[in-house]
Amino acid sequence: MNRYYIVLLILGITSLLASFLPILIKKFKFSFTIPLLIFGAFLYYINMPLPWPNPVWEIDLTLRFSELVVIISLMVAGLKIGLNYSWKEWQNPIRLLSITMPLFMGVVFLISHYLLNFNGPISLLLAAVLAPTDPALASEIQLNKKQSVESKNVGIQYNLTAEAGLNDGLAFPFVFLAILWSKQNALGVEEWKEWLSYYVLYKVAIGTLIGAVIGFCYSYFTKKLSNNYERKIHQAFVALSLTFISYGLAEMLNSYGFLSVFFTGLFANYHKHTKDIKTESDPNLDFITNTEKFLITFWMIFFGGSVMAGILNFITLPTFIFACFLVLIARPLLGYISLKRTGLDKGKRLAISFLGIRGIGSVFYLTYAIKHGQFNDLNHIFSIVALVILISILIHGFSAKRIMKTFEK
Template identity: 70%
Template sequence: MIDGYFIILLIIGVTTLLASFLPIVLKRFKISFTIPVLILGGTFYYLSVPLPWPDPTWDIDLTLHFSELVVIISLMVAGLKIGLNYSWKEWLNPLRLLGITMPLFMAVVFIVAYYVLNFSGELALLLAAVLAPTDPALASEIQLNKKQSESSKNLGAQYNLTAEAGLNDGLAFPFVYLAILWSKSDGLNSDVWLEWLSFYVLFKTVVGIIVGIAVGFLYSYFTTRLSEGNTHRIHLAFVALSLTLISYGLAEVLNSYGFLSVFFAGLFAHYHQHKNKTNNTGHPSLSFISNIEKFLIVFWMLFFGGSIMAGIMNFITVEIVVFSICLVLIIRPVLGYISLYGSKLSKRHKMAISFFGIKGIGSVFYLTYAIKNGEFTNTDQLFSIVALVILVSVLMHGLTAKRSMAAIEDDNTLIE
């Protein structure tokens, strides 16, 4: 009898090899590599390939930590690409998406979940918080494709989607905690609100940002001082991964938001090079950590495809199907466009930014985290809704992103 361990090794090798060549094959069809991998995962499950498939919902601990790793690596990639090359004025559009689109989106989800789907208050709030952030991992193909510079930087859809995804994964966390607190209490009384605002909003956010800035700043300072004449001795490939783990681990040890810390560490990792206007070779390697990101996404999508075949969406109703499709195709685009109404971006860029609010791995992390740490009941439908929203997002955005982004890049009209 063949050892299942060796079958798993074979599957990993074949899958990663296919993923390596998929961009060449898919270039002609202009679709995302996530779609074939999703189908492959469903096929593997159908063939009873011996992998740890969900049955039918995801294993909480395994899913929590795997999705967590994918998200923090994607956040570091986003932070390194943006750096400190954008002015406060150029950050206004991403902040519009965070300050207007995200809370309005959460309000719509909460109202529909509570009044139409008849969820309890804490479940409705959890669903709103879980679906609020856009995904830095699955959206990587429509975000910035290289490190930006002051002299040559993207100010359109790619930049705005990258900056939004980099920040909103951390800023959705306070609302996940509010739902957790609600699940453990009789209601949202004044004590719960005070604890939430003081600790989960103010303390954890501020400390997380400070930790990220400090880690990025210190790395930039010491590499500037120590790397002169010694750049060939620095293993740059590991630097970005190290910064990711250090900033995230330290922030979590200090009981703050590690997602925000990782993103800000990426932003400030080039602080002294940016300040001195030098191109020091001590920069963290983007290519290495970007490849790790894609490697992990391949296996996340593989298991996601298997989870669909395993029956993770068995708990949906017709109302949930309509609701999930509307979230991706109507609600996010409309609210995104409303938030950008006063900006000077061209109509085409506004429409692209509004439409490509991809939902993905971050939502899975938040859901599993809340279920593990809260006291929620009847959560099966939440798994189904999140899975369905991600599936609709992967298919719709995966089929349209490359064509749309190519058309936008060919259009030099950035400002109306």
């Protein structure tokens, strides 16, 4: 049987699933990722000739595909948030970034190093890889449309979207620190200086600046166009184009492309973030959101296959307990602590803290670090990260929509 035609068939089925699954399972109140996970496992079981893991992921292919999914998800998040939130409204997601994420990384590092007996670089890598809330797999419970100044969500959806938009870029410095450590016997003064000046200050500042400038320039240019000319722009491709331009330029200048893409999305409507902003159908946002959904669908099928292929074969009882602890206890507890003194009520604080979904971003960081660092115990790392993602998909996949429905009522 011709493998090419089989791939075309799978692509067609995947596209159809991306279109119909959210509608078909809406009344069941669980994530569309659950049936996709099962479908991927089934395709592997019947030996469908696709590039399955054997048993862990192929580094280069996984790196690039997960990278693509994440940057598109970050653009979607940025476009939905825009510049419609005040500094006071940004303080809650910033608390998740400045308190929850560092504390969570500290917990992961200490357990990995002192209880699971991983070396320093591996422990730090796991801490950085597992820290961010994923902008892709959490998209179902994030903001569902472009916000406006007059009518905007400031609760669970907004906080999760803003956190996911920023924490991917802010976890990257610690991935680089783990890479530096893996190449050295110890981190000396020079390594710390290089990390702080280049990997933290320079990369964060330049990535943010590039994204803001690109978004601002696009917004300014479209504002100058007459309505007649603006209607002639093929808007469906604009967000995708801005994503690639922003990410490509930021990476060429050795900064953080993740931050750049998110800030491009934030500033893309700089000249329109007033009370009259249109929040109905937006071809710019609609197309890239559908692209994101298609890529997530495809990724989930391969993740389901990877579980069947044996990516979890290296899990031990201690690492299983560790993964469950991170998803079910560490993130919810630390998130709740960081949001303690905010204007959010107890229920919303619990929901935001619990819904710290782990996913595709972790896979990108892991494969990036393995490609550029010198780490050992790779099979165990792959298994732990995959298990954390699987637990998150299952737990949050069955509970997130029910939680959100409770607050809607």
